[in-house]
Amino acid sequence: MNGVPIVLRALYDGERELERQFLAAADRHCGEHEFHHVAKDMARWSHEHSERIAHAAAPHDLHLPGPMDRPEPGPPAILRETPGRSVGRQPPPGLHLLRDLRDLHLAATENSLNWEMLAEVAQAAGDTGLLDLAADCHPQTLRQLRWTNTMIKTLSPQLLTSL
Amino acid sequence: MGSHRFAAALHGDAMDVAVANGRIVGVRGRPGDRVNRGRLGPKDLFGWQANHAKDRLATPLVRDGGRLVPCGWDTAMDRIADRTRELLDESGPGSIGFYTSGQLFLEDYYTLTVIARAGIGTNHLDGNTRLCTATAAESLKETFGCDGQPASYTDIDHADVIALFGHNMAETQPVLWMRILDRLEGSNPPRLVCVDPRPTPVARRAAVHLAPRAGTNVALLHALLHEIIRTGRIDRGFIEAHTVGIDELTERVSECTPAWAAGICDVPAGKITEAAEILGGAERLLSTVLQGVYQSHQATAAACQVNNLQLIRGMLGRPGCGVLQMNGQPSAENTRECGADGDLPGFRNWENDAHVEDLASIWNVDPSRIPHYAPPTPAMQIFRYAEQGSIRMLWISGTNPLVSLPELHRIRDILGQERLFTVVQDLYLTETAQLADVVLPAATWAEKTGTLTNADRTVHLCEQAVDPPGDARPDLDILLDYARRMDFRDKDGRPLVGWHDAASAFEAWKECSRGRPCDYTGMTYERLRSAGGIQWPCTEETPEGTERLYTDGIRWAAPDDCETYGRDLVTGASVSETEYRALNPDGKAVLKAAEYVPPHETTDEAFPLQLITGRTLYHFHTRTKTGRTPQLNAAAPEVWVEISAAEALRQGVAEGDLVEVTSPRGSVRGRLRVTGIRDGLVFLPFHYGYWDTPEGHRPGAYGGRAANETTVTDWDPVSKQPLFKTAAARLTLVERGDGTGSGAPTTTASAPVDPHHVPPTAGGPAAMAGQNGGER
Structure with missing residues (x-):
């Protein structure tokens, strides 16, 4: 018995959750075009990761659902933005976007740490299949992290000085 | 009559203007100029008349x-x-x-x-x-650390293979195209490789013409790189001396076979192989890139793959060897x-x-x-x-x-x-x-x-x-x-x-x-x-200027010199200074790799056609000047819609029918032109707006006229260049034509497949120019 199933389960849940969060945020901020489109690309990476994790989990007696459809984007957003229209006195959508970016960044960080653990246990246990999985997927998680960080850096000055 | 010398027009064509009574009365190309050698394109020749338009603004x-x-x-x-x-x-x-x-x-x-x-x-x-041109700049920054066009127009005179990626040079830079025509008619003509979904004049002269599905440039370029690496036609000495990133690039394209790309791009695998043969066998390879790449999704990623092609073949900084990441404006x-x-x-x-x-x-x-x-x-x-x-x-x-x-x-x-x-x-x-x-x-x-x-x-x-x-x-x-x-x-x-x-x-x-x-x-x-x-660069040490950059290695990519530390080619995320210093401490060219990502807007039952927009030879961007120039306006007077003959058959429409192109954003009405464009693709020229319609700045009762009523708000996250060549649309018949055909030019990529009932685009007496006209 080793901790591989525990890490795989955590990673699977984390990637599923991150995919859901990316899609929900993309949906909420459809007027923020760059965020909207790239967030959907990022969701696809997480989707592919969870599929591959489910596949890799089977030999470890861990049966994760999959291949599966994309998860629903969650409950309808209260603050969904209508492009081209001012939002009046409601809380500024710019703040919402920054909060979503921060949450996405933190969720991706959690996944990144789990990939790190998987790579470590795979090496210690001599499991090349799992090591390859981590080597393939972890870089994309790191790119999700850099992207959310870049977006926060790019948007913060304007969104926070114009409140 | 006084003669004044100046340069103007699309890409630095030099001309003299003739002035009489305080007005321009004509123009003439300057024979000794290094760019145009006295030649002018149609917009150079006639466009000056718009300077005299009666509705020029004369007061704030x-x-x-x-x-x-x-x-x-x-x-x-x-x-x-x-x-x-x-x-x-x-x-x-x-x-x-x-x-x-x-x-x-x-x-x-x-x-x-x-x-x-x-x-x-x-x-x-x-x-x-x-x-x-944002993607031109960004791709040069990503690859060479800094903006700056590596090649020179004179490389056209030396190349034995010229590859034009999404670049309809005959209509975007007609005078430069004349320079290629000189080569094609001369001894030792170069072979052309053309990537374009439309039957452009360039495609007609190409040894290989690849017409990929819109939004698939990266997949196609990966397959070309795959073939060139697989067949070992790379310059290992050059790669070692002047680049970083070859291992990652090789790994990235290792499974991108022509057969793989054929499935994505809908181009026969054999043709991809054939193009790779020509590119791989070139002794002096010049690549040029324009809007077919820059205005598509994954714009920078694709443009960088062209830079990669030049670098792995060691084709840089020598006569005939280089890349022209082109501009669209003067x-x-x-x-x-x-x-x-x-x-x-x-x-x-x-x-x-x-x-x-x-x-x-x-x-x-x-x-x-x-x-x-x-x-x-x-x-x-x-x-x-x-x-x-x-x-x-x-x-x-x-x-x-x-x-x-x-x-x-x-x-x-x-x-x-x-x-x-x-x-x-x-x-x-x-x-x-x-x-x-x-x-x-x-x-x-x-x-x-x-x-x-x-x-x-x-x-x-x-x-x-x-x-x-x-x-x-x-x-x-x-x-x-x-x-x-x-x-x-x-x-x-x-x-x-x-x-x-x-x-x-x-x-x-x-x-x-x-x-x-x-x-x-x-x-x-x-x-x-x-x-x-x-x-440029032109300094006291180099007073004659500099023909080519990077004749002696990469110069501006070192961490302290570079214009950017780079971006992730898919997400646009910044590469940090620390990462860049680790990646490229010696300031070499970076062979940047990126995975192919499908377009964000894909076709479906409601919008079954891919939609692209683009230019025609006779108009500047939004027609403000060329629409006020009689000869140019007559050559392309009204918006049109282009589809292929097979697509026209499927849709039950014919040349000259009034059709409507509708996307999730809006619609445009125009007369149909049936051309040799790729099946499943609809093309709209982007020049037409509303200043010369009763509504002035927006569509009226007769529907949209501006192609951008239909285009999507999405951009390449790296260069931030908006996408005009990756959208989905449907086409519907509004009214049958009267048999006269659409008014689209017949001398360009819009040439009709059946020229029978379409009047040819010809200047006529109004387009005759002589040296004595205008003297009073």
């Missing part, structure tokens, strides 16, 4: 009581300066944005940059070059180098404190006055901030976003907002100007003096030959007037903008360019006057 206008009314310069400029001061007090510099052009002069852009960056202190300055290069397009002047790196300090010392301001806490804001994001309400003043010069930006109903909403104060500086009352709060009448070429630099770094001087109409003023004078009224000062209390005319602005720019890749310090107006075009 301000909005009073909801209407634009004529006024004096003081009234107009005071209104702008007052609004600027109010906004600076209320909301700070981030509430002010500038959106300029690729058609002004270097002196104009540099002055505008100093005003925006150090005067106002805003990050929001960009050009419409974002729509045409002075787009100046917008880039002067920092009016979302970079700091002189290709300085906003993330490098030493670069910012250097710039601050040239301007004699504190570095903190130059915003460098975040990347300069690209145009599409400037419009987004205006939409959100955080930008409250937008000064638009020499461009017409109400026709040229995607998803026009949105742009009309943005520019129509009461809370947004809009200044438009232009020659005519364009669609955009009609919504402005202040309209400033500007002078055009031959009415003002300045320099412009083309896509192969050739600098020309363009001199005033006639007076502007009425009270219209040179763009530079308008900006200098604004700087005076705003009273911008440096840190010693002297005027921030210390120059007073074009020549002194040029001298100021030379200092800013000193020691940078685009070094102008060896040039003067006098030398440009006597020597004609000179290619």
Whole structure:
């Protein structure tokens, strides 16, 4: 018995959750075009990761659902933005976007740490299949992290000085 | 008759103008010029007539009581300066944005940059070059660490293979295409490889023509790289000496076989192999890239793969060997180098404190006055901030976003907002100007003096030959007037903008360019006057200019020199300085790899066709000038819709039928032209707007006319260039034609498959030009 199933389960849940969060945020901020489109690309990476994790989990007696459809984007957003229209006195959508970016960044960080653990246990246990999985997927998680960080850096000055 | 010499037009074609009675009466190409050798394209030959259009703006206008009314310069400029001061007090510099052009002069852009960056202190300055050349700049920055065109137009004279990627040169740079035609008709003609979904004149002359599905350029290029690496036709010595990243690139394309790409691109695998054979066997390979790549999704990723092709084959810095990442406008290069397009002047790196300090010392301001806490804001994001309400003043010069930006109903909403104060500086009352709060009448070429630099770094001087109409003023004078009224000062209390005319602005720019890749310090107006075009860098050591960059290795990619540390080619995420130092400590070219990502908007049952937009030979971008030029307007008088014969059969429509193209954003109506375009693809020319319709700036009862009613708001996250070549649409019949065919040109990529009932595009007597015409 080793901790591989525990890490795989955590990673699977984390990637599923991150995919859901990316899609929900993309949906909420459809007027923020760059965020909207790239967030959907990022969701696809997480989707592919969870599929591959489910596949890799089977030999470890861990049966994760999959291949599966994309998860629903969650409950309808209260603050969904209508492009081209001012939002009046409601809380500024710019703040919402920054909060979503921060949450996405933190969720991706959690996944990144789990990939790190998987790579470590795979090496210690001599499991090349799992090591390859981590080597393939972890870089994309790191790119999700850099992207959310870049977006926060790019948007913060304007969104926070114009409140 | 007086003759004046100047350079103008699409890519630095030099011409002389003939003047009689204070008016231009004709133009002539300058035979000795290094760019055009005396040749002119149709827009050069006829376009000058638009300078005399009866509806040129001759006085400033301000909005009073909801209407634009004529006024004096003081009234107009005071209104702008007052609004600027109010906004600076209320909301700070981030509430002010500038959106300029690729058609002004270097002196104009540099002055505008100093005003925006150090005067106002805003990050929001960009050009419409974002729509045409942003990816060229970004791909050069990603690969070579810094902007700067590696090759020269003279490489066309030496290459044995010329590969044109999404570049319909015959219609975008017709004079350069003539140079290729010279080669094709001469001894040892080069072989052409053409990637384009339309049957362009280039495709017709190509040894191999690949017509991929829209949005699949990266997959196609990966397969070409795969084949060249697989067959070992790479220059290992060059790769070792001058590049980093070969292992990652090799790994990235290792499974990208022609068969794999064939499935994605819908191009026969055999043809991909054949193209790779030609590229792999070339001894002197020149690649050129334009909008088919830049305006597609994954624009920078694809353009970088072309750079990679040149690098792994070791085809750089020698006669016939290089890459031309092209421009779309006459002075787009100046917008880039002067920092009016979302970079700091002189290709300085906003993330490098030493670069910012250097710039601050040239301007004699504190570095903190130059915003460098975040990347300069690209145009599409400037419009987004205006939409959100955080930008409250937008000064638009020499461009017409109400026709040229995607998803026009949105742009009309943005520019129509009461809370947004809009200044438009232009020659005519364009669609955009009609919504402005202040309209400033500007002078055009031959009415003002300045320099412009083309896509192969050739600098020309363009001199005033006639007076502007009425009270219209040179763009530079308008900006200098604004700087005076705003009273911008440096840190010693002297005027921030210390120059007073074009020549002194040029001298100021030379200092800013000193020691940078685009070094102008060896040039003067006098030398440009006597020597004609000179290619930068031009210093005291290289007074004749520099034909090719990177003849002796990569020069500007070292971490302390580079213009950018780079971005992730898929997400646009910044590469940090630390990462870049680790990746490329010795400043080599970076072989950047990126995975293929499918387009964001794909076809479905409701929108079964792929939609792309583009240009025709006879019009400039939004037709403001060419629509006012009789011969050019007659050659392409009205919007049309292009599909293939097989698609027409499927849709039950025929040449000349009035059809409507509808996307999720809007629709356009036009007469159908049936061509040899790829099946499943619909093409719309993007030139047509509404200034010459009763509605003036928006669609009327007869439906949309501007292609951008249909296009999507989405951009390459790396170069921030909007996508005009990746959307989905449907086509419906509105009304059967009367058998005469559409009015689309027959001499271009729009040539009909069945020329039978279509009148040929021919100039006729009105298009005859002679040396004696115009003398009175």
